Amino acid sequence: QIQGGKLDAYAKARGMKQAKKVMLEAMRRDLETRFFVAYEKKAVHISVVHSNTYEAAKEFAEEIKQEFPEIELDDIYIDNISLSVACHTGPGTLAITCSVKI
Numbered sequence: 091q092i093q094g095g096k097l098d099a100y101a102k103a104r105g106m107k108q109a110k111k112v113m114l115e116a117m118r119r120d121l122e123t124r125f126f127v128a129y130e131k132k133a134v135h136i137s138v139v140h141s142n143t144y145e146a147a148k149e150f151a152e153e154i155k156q157e158f159p160e161i162e163l164d165d166i167y168i169d170n171i172s173l174s175v176a177c178h179t180g181p182g183t184l185a186i187t188c189s190v191k192i
Contacts, residue, residue: 106146110184113186134188134190137187139171140168141180142181142182
């Protein structure tokens with residue numbers, strides 16, 4: 091996770107299936123707590139970021155849509171992860187992000 095500009099391990103998972111489950115649970119918890127007001131107003135950006143795994147990112151966006159049906163698939167952005175993070179995580183990285191719309 092990245093909060094306050096610091097990259098930290100959120101949890102350990104074995105395999106991509108378990109990692110996605112952990113990420114979705116963390117996103118649900120954040121949407122119900124930290125981002126609750128913005129989420130209720132539909133004022134959050136959801137993104138899937140990746141490093142050289144675009145097809146996996148598209149599939150993950152579909153899974154996010156199924157987990158959070160109130161979010162439009164067109165509102166889930168897919169992009170490359172920043173180089174400052176990718177240099178620590180390497181190729182094959184997949185992540186979900188949330189931010190408040192301004």
